[in-house]
Amino acid sequence: MINPPTFNHYYRYNELVTVLQNYANNYPHLVRLETMGQSHENRDLWLVTVTCWETGLAREKPALWVDGNIHSVELAPSVACVYFLETLVRGYEQDPDITRCLKTRAFYICPRVNPDGAELALADSPQFLRSGTRFYPYSDLDLPGLVMEDIDGDGRILMMRIPDGNGNWKVCPDDSRLMIPREPTEVGGEYYRLLPEGKIDQYDGVLIPTKPLKQQLDFNRNFPVCWREEGEQQGAGDYPTSEPEVRALVDFITQHPNITGAVSFHTMSGVLLRPYSYQDDEKFSHQDLTIYQKIAKKGTELTGYPAVSVYHGFRQHHESYVTGAFDDWCYEALGLFAWTVEIWSPQQQAGITDYDYVKWYEEHPLEDDLKLLAWNDQVLGGKGYINWYPFEHPQLGMVELGGWDEVYFWRNPPHELLEKEVSRFPGWLVWHLLISPLLDWYEMKVQRVGSEVFLLRVLVQNTGWLPTYISQKGRRKKQVQGCIVTLKLPEGASLELGERTVNVGHLEGRAYKPSAPAGRVGDETSDRAKIEWIVRAPAGGTVEVTAKCDRAGVVRRQIELV
Known part of the structure; x- marks a missing residue:
């Protein structure tokens, strides 16, 4: 089933x-x-x-x-x-x-x-690493500092908002949920320090550095x-x-x-x-x-x-x-x-299109944050951005937890939008493979030229868009050899002219053709190769021809000698 x-x-x-x-x-x-x-x-x-x-x-x-x-x-x-x-x-x-x-x-x-x-x-109590879990570069590293973790057991790692007169953040006057940077010369307001949700290892009651991860x-x-x-x-x-x-x-x-x-x-x-x-x-x-x-x-x-x-x-x-x-x-x-x-892209979802993918996180207009919050409210029902709520921290006392749901809004699509987002790609992936080179036979002929003597002529071609070497880089690196054509004879037959195995080189595709048939443009047959053999064998026998190119596939054909 x-x-x-x-x-x-x-x-x-x-x-x-x-x-x-x-x-x-x-x-x-x-x-x-x-x-x-x-x-x-x-x-x-x-x-x-x-x-x-x-x-x-x-x-x-x-x-x-x-x-x-x-x-x-x-x-x-x-x-x-x-x-x-x-x-x-x-x-x-x-x-x-x-x-x-x-x-x-x-x-x-x-x-x-x-x-x-x-x-x-x-995990039910998640941990966020960049990649793997092996300790690197220092396995015995054990410095003090804040360890990101889900301290209230709700399955999320949010932000902690802590009142601090020397903090860098203040409440946005346009939306009290949003935290915005304090102006460089600003004094006299209510300010906060923002930290990732977590506990502080070896806390001295004053300093809160970030504890370096053992898995980097x-x-x-x-x-x-x-x-x-x-x-x-x-x-x-x-x-x-x-x-x-x-x-x-x-x-x-x-x-x-x-x-x-x-x-x-x-x-x-x-x-x-x-x-x-x-x-x-x-x-x-x-x-x-x-x-x-x-x-x-x-x-x-x-x-x-x-x-x-x-x-x-x-x-x-x-x-x-x-x-x-x-x-x-x-x-x-x-x-x-x-x-x-x-x-x-949460930004694109909120209608923010003209932005730098990386530098946006260093600086962007307040309007972008307000657009994101509005999109969160209207489309996600407020689930992407968590309103600040009080929590008794075991070391810092009363703090507030909240902010963007890092994993299931920012880093990844929310569950209800996941299928729509991943449905974008199958068509391009299929197209990307269909442009690959692909071997096929263009022509096969047998001609009797004497008593039990036959002339075999085969033409192999690349029917794909890309050449058999894929790229100029691949060609220069010599990662793959050209198209190899082999002839297998029946028992009792002999090859009078030609080689059983022939490297006909790479076959071009259509990728490098011009977009308009102007001037002296012509479609030369660089996508084909011709091989000929003279075989001595009793009539009625069968030979097998195989063409192989690593990145263009394998084709086989049996030819009856008549």
Whole structure:
């Protein structure tokens, strides 16, 4: 019996595993489930492969990698992956694009890269980490300070509002729920200090520093390309792929050269991010940047999210940049067109559209906060922003708790809006895979040229939009070889002319064609390759021809010698 999951809540680990197992049991012709490794706490890292198995193995088809939840509190990505899985199995034999995609191509989906961190974020008494739970960089660190935790047991970690004459915050005159910064020269008012909800370890009755976490890893700084050590970039790990979760991804993707692109789901900002994270677009091959921009345009059309370069549109300041990120590694090392999708934007939901994704948190107009509160009241019934309420803190005495619900409003969509938000992406993911290269036969001919002597001529072609090398970066890196065509002879036959195995090189797609047939433009046949053999064999025998290209699939055909 098929029991589809619901998409109005966030899955704990055991529930997610059950959901994935149900898909594999209910749709065996499309879905297979395996583990590609284990987390630091020995949880399985589950991988779902989706394709029509009747038309061939996944490894013999072009594929797209999709993952989510590499950061612990970024929970919507796991739901986005499962929603995509549901869309695929429901759309097969119903939707023509999904059907064509699954018959000729494959998806590799890892809904939860970081099960340990996510389980803490989803716990009844939650903890918020950046990524994994391994102590790093110092396992014996035990300094005093505030520890974020749910001190009143309501399952949320909010803010604490404490009266303080030297505090930086005051009540907004336009809405008493809202706290706004005190003016630089302002005195004589009622001021507050705002702190995350929590208790103070080793409290001396005066100072409240933030206690450094023992778990400071950031998995999305641990990938091999341009990795920087801890002194240069916090959370990068002991060495590239030092973390088992990251190593499992790197191992799987590098061992599956049929992968043609990658999409990693994160939260939040409501934007499609592309490389580079660490350098200017001028470092791009012109052709690769053009293809990225075309994919971006389609992504915006289908998802409603704008698309930007991380370096140009998603960093804090001119001296700040990120290295060791997943999408940079996919493109720079493997030549794949890879993306980071930041799901959800409370600002966009409230009608705030002209803002900087990162610098907004440093400074923005009061009108933005009022718009957010109004949206919270009108759409969420006030559930996103919690009105301040008194609480007897065990160390500080009477304080107030309140503010934005960080996990289920700010970092992730509220439960009732979750399905609507994750439903943006399946169309773009299917389209992204359908642009991949794809081998097919253009022509096959047999001509008798003598007694038991035959001339075989075959033409193989790339019917996909992208070339078989995917990108200029991939071509230069020589990550994949060209199209290999092999001839298998029947017993008693001999090859008189030609080689049994021929590398015909890479085949172009349609990606680099002009947008208008002007001037001396012509469609040369660089998408095809011709191979000829002379075979001596008794009439009526059968030869088998196979064409294989790592990122364009495998096609086979038997030819009768008549």
